[in-house]
Amino acid sequence: MSIETVERPSTGAATAGQPMLDVKDLVVRYGNGRKASSAPAAVDGVSFSIQAGETVGLVGESGSGKSTIGKAILGLQKVSGGSIAFQGKDITSPDAARRRALGSELRAVFQDPNSSLNPRMTIGASLAEPLRVRGVSAGEARTRARDMLERVGLAGDAVDRYPSQFSGGQRQRISVARALICEPQLVVCDEAVSALDLSTQAQVLNLLADLRDERGLSYLFIAHDISVVQFLAQRVVVLYRGQVMEAGPTAAVTESPKHPFTQALVAASPVPRPAEQARRRALRESLGIRTAAAVAATPGGCPFRQRCPLATELCATERPALRRVGNADVACHYA
Numbered sequence: 001m002s003i004e005t006v007e008r009p010s011t012g013a014a015t016a017g018q019p020m021l022d023v024k025d026l027v028v029r030y031g032n033g034r035k036a037s038s039a040p041a042a043v044d045g046v047s048f049s050i051q052a053g054e055t056v057g058l059v060g061e062s063g064s065g066k067s068t069i070g071k072a073i074l075g076l077q078k079v080s081g082g083s084i085a086f087q088g089k090d091i092t093s094p095d096a097a098r099r100r101a102l103g104s105e106l107r108a109v110f111q112d113p114n115s116s117l118n119p120r121m122t123i124g125a126s127l128a129e130p131l132r133v134r135g136v137s138a139g140e141a142r143t144r145a146r147d148m149l150e151r152v153g154l155a156g157d158a159v160d161r162y163p164s165q166f167s168g169g170q171r172q173r174i175s176v177a178r179a180l181i182c183e184p185q186l187v188v189c190d191e192a193v194s195a196l197d198l199s200t201q202a203q204v205l206n207l208l209a210d211l212r213d214e215r216g217l218s219y220l221f222i223a224h225d226i227s228v229v230q231f232l233a234q235r236v237v238v239l240y241r242g243q244v245m246e247a248g249p250t251a252a253v254t255e256s257p258k259h260p261f262t263q264a265l266v267a268a269s270p271v272p273r274p275a276e277q278a279r280r281r282a283l284r285e286s287l288g289i290r291t292a293a294a295v296a297a298t299p300g301g302c303p304f305r306q307r308c309p310l311a312t313e314l315c316a317t318e319r320p321a322l323r324r325v326g327n328a329d330v331a332c333h334y335a
């Protein structure tokens, strides 16, 4: 079983030391014209990079801007400020030709596999589609679709079946196959395992890890649950209301979080061991952090200040810049 290289226009080769993806001071506001300029930023000055073969996890509560960042990288959301570079080339506002070329280098796996699988098309046709667009013959595309399906753990004869004939976990494997069939460099996985039960989640995470190691892929792995991100990511970026609160190596961020919000996120993360779960519940209560629903967003200062038990006058007036604490970058005046 082999996956051959797909002929495609290249967006440029990554050179040594150059990040696969470089996001700088990204700002996204929803709405058009004057409405957008007065709207609060859904993403407010976010910077991070992903190296070749690296997985970066993007975590945060619902509404923190994770998917907006993913969509901006994929060219699906207009950017209001900052820049995005892929393999050293600017893709902040790609034109149609660049977007087509990027279509095979930069792929996505979303939470809902139905969004990438047409219910009226056979799995074989869905998988072949991105190859056919790039000039691969029908017979060759079908062979590659079968190979790819076998690689993600499904029988090759799945090519003749329809999405409704598979379970949720199998459909997510098919989405992974569809994302990888063009041999991309970077895959944005947005809540790719969140809808699956725990054991299926583990199987799909293992599959993503194996494919990454085999193919030297880079992932931006988006999830609200830090324990899911922890499994795959070498580095983690923690978002709160569109801003980075903490970023660093996974072990540093998850084992000794420095930012009060990261501490709350880690304490809220479910674990299968009852004793550890009880310890985290006690920690969560001792932190005295208010729920998101209890506070409204107010501009200026630290975005977390209304929920933070350590907040002072300074936190209300000055937005904390990211600064190095240990081996992580933390945006807190008192970390």
Ligand SMILES: Nc1ncnc2c1ncn2[C@@H]1O[C@H](COP(=O)(O)OP(=O)(O)OP(=O)(O)O)[C@@H](O)[C@H]1O
Pocket: 030, 031, 042, 060, 061, 062, 063, 064, 065, 066, 067, 068, 069, 224
């Ligand atoms: N199409 C849209 N129009 C207007 N506002 C939007 C739109 N999409 C998202 N938003 C807003 O932007 C903010 C960030 O949303 P986003 O979907 O990026 O969050 P998220 O971190 O992915 O959340 P979740 O974990 O629930 O998926 C939210 O306040 C949301 O209401």
Ligand code: SF4
Pocket: 259, 260, 261, 302, 303, 304, 305, 306, 308, 309, 310, 311, 312, 315, 320, 331, 332, 333, 334, 335
């Ligand atoms: S800057 Fe202030 S409000 Fe923000 S997390 Fe740190 S202590 Fe809390």
Ligand SMILES: [Mg+2]
Pocket: 066, 067, 068, 190, 191
């Ligand atoms: Mg989302």
